[in-house]
Amino acid sequence: MRPSASVVALLFALTVPAAALAQAAPCDGGSVFEDRNGNGRRDAGERGLQGQRVSDGERIVVSDAQGRYRLPLRDNRSQFLIKPAGYRLANRSSGLPDYWLNVRLQAGPALKYGGMPATANCRDYGLIPERRKASGDLDVLVFADPQTKTATDVDYYRRDIVEPLLAGRAGSRVADLGLSLGDITHDDLSLYPQLNAVTASLEVPWLHAPGNHDLDFDATRDEDSLLSFRHVYGPDTFAWEEAQANFVVFDDVVYQPGGKTDYIGGLRPDQFAFLESYLASASKQRLLVLAMHIPLFDAAPGRETFRSADRERLFALLKDFPNVLVLSGHSHTQRHVFHDATDGWQGAKPLHEYNVGAACGAFWSGVKDAQGIPDTTMSDGTPNGYARLSVRADAGYGLRWFPARQSGGDKAANPYLRLYLPKVLRRGSYPIRGVFANVYMGRADSRVEYRIDEGEWKPMRRVEQPDPTLLAENARDDEAGRLRGYDRAAIATPSAHLWNAPLPTDAAAGEHQVDVRVFDPWQGEQRLSASYRLLDTAQD
Structure with missing residues (x-):
């Protein structure tokens, strides 16, 4: 039985951290501060941080010498801090890193999974100094399409993907960062709290891109199609920086209610405005990682699955960046594509896109093993699992695929x-x-x-x-x-x-x-x- 919309809305409300919200008085800014004790609040003696960037997904502003920023509020936006290298963030109650504020000044559409309710409209952002050394390689877990349909699938995700990672860490960190490339769930957005609890057990800062199965399908326009997703996961497009790499995570699912198809791959004008502004000052020495759901390449000859005009515009923004890696999901298969001039790519060397295999494989299908977990091999013969991205300080990187449950069964043969x-x-x-x-x-x-x-x-x-x-x-x-x-x-x-x-x-x-x-x-x-x-x- 599906929970009622009111129950779902209550579950989602529990994910909003009280400490993250400032007083309810209207404002058009806040501050970025050094959160020395890591409690998510600005306490006496905690200094403001100059030069920190805050965005509403289109505009980017910079904090002054006292750490203050000014960003006039706009309804239906998700404001966020661009996390700089050398710092980490406190966690929300959901276990997700706390770097955003959803701005909802007027009542939005009534949606089955709760949408994005009215929220307080200003906040401060705390940055915790990172004490571990950043001189080594950056280790990133990459999950594409966990795509759980039911609580049973969430349990498969826990036992097949997450628990083996926990068992293999031998007292060390599982990874430095985690990415999920969309289709976090399969249309039932009420599963988000359960999924987050499982992923949070890895104790890794985790970033999420939305997929086509994360949409509010009762929304009547693209602008409202990710309200329930954004209430839980924050902005659908944002940047995050580490010493070895810059990450841009974005929604590339254009919802087309009533159209010939429900969606197509592409980007909105506000996303291009944000990307152009962010890339104007982004380091070209670091690896630039773009994380999204729908691949940039078209799935079949003669069929446009990503809008060609948007791909051309994106490639133009990226052409002067010598070190770029694209991570995508969606296909439930695995392949490497190197975009070149025939695709409209203008860079000095081909653009590498790794279309990552699905954590759920073939949608949690197939014969179950002795532990009751489906085989769920993908249609191209790849076993379900996850990837690891390792990034060096010189922008070099390595990729590796890890079949699920490597420690047993035929999947572990090699x-x-x-x-x-x-x-x-x-x-x-x-x-x-x-x-x-x-x-x-x-x-x-x-x-x-x-x-x-x-x-x-x-x-x-x-x-x-x-x-x-x-x-x-x-x-x-x-x-x-x-x-x-x-x-x-x-x-x-x-x-x-x-x-x-x-x-x-x-x-x-x-x-x-x-x-x-x-x-x-x-x-x-x-x-x-x-x-x-x-x-x-x-x-x-």
Whole structure:
């Protein structure tokens, strides 16, 4: 049973921190101060901080010598502090970092999930000096599409993704920062408090981009389509800075109620105004990370899934930045795209977009394991999981994919790739059967090689076709007389990271070893082995 709108609104109201709100008297500014004791309030003796930036998602203002800023209020805006490097923030009661204030001066539309209620209209922002050294690499957890439909899915998210991270930290921090790339939930926004409680257990500052399943679908215009999301997560577009990288997180879902499609990828004029203002003074030495939900590339030839005019305008803003990484979600598959002049990119080197696989995989579908968690392999054959981004001080970075529950089951055979090959072939048969390697982080230029019985290494050929392991799972679903899981496995679709090579049949009868190696640009050489048998058989 779904909770009533009033109950949902009450749950959301509990996420607003009383300490973050100033007195109810109208104002058009506040201060940014050094929060030495980390309590989120400006106490006696805590000095104001000069040069700190506060924005309403379009304009950016800077604090004066006393830490004061002036930003006239505008209704239906989310005001926020651009967190500078060298500082951290106190947490809200939800466990989220406290860096924003939603401005609601007049009553908004009545929405199923509560929308954004009236709030106090001014505040101070506290920055806590960061005491740990910032000279090492920045470690960022990246989750795309947790996409929980029910409390059961939230429990899968907890046990499949979050608890293994907690179990593996060995007394150290899980990560320095966390990013969720949209579709936090699947249309049921009342699940936000439960999800936040699970994510907050990681004790990592966590930033959220909205996705198309985070919309208020009863809103009648795009401007109101993220009110419930913003009440919980704050601004839909903002910047956040660390010593090694600057992050711009933004909503790129344009809601089109009553249109041919519900939404399309793109950006609003106010977002471009904010980006232009922010990038004008942003460091070009740091890595600039753009985090969003809908990919910048179009999902299929001839079909515009991200507005081309908006992509062109965004690329023009970014062309002079030498170090840019785009992180997107939405597809429930995984691939690397390098935008170049054919896409309208004008930078000196191709723009790398990593379209991150989904935490929920194929929407929490498939056969359950011994722990009762669905297999939920994605349609391109990638196991569900999460990514880690490591950023160096020189703007260099590394990426790695972590299949969920690495410590057990077939998923743990190798976190980089999976092999598929026949178990038995007739000796002397035509060599049309081969070995397939699904390289989860594979790119178009990846070097993938194989050898038989420790012989000469030979290149494998990249093919764009469905993963045969998932095709076999689809066949088992079709042949079953009853449902094997709550939802069937994802239908296999052509994978962007699948390699193939023929298996020779002219060797001696018996067992033959197949080794595959991958040269990962960030993790080095990775190997996996399997075997097949050749049998002598007489023709009937």
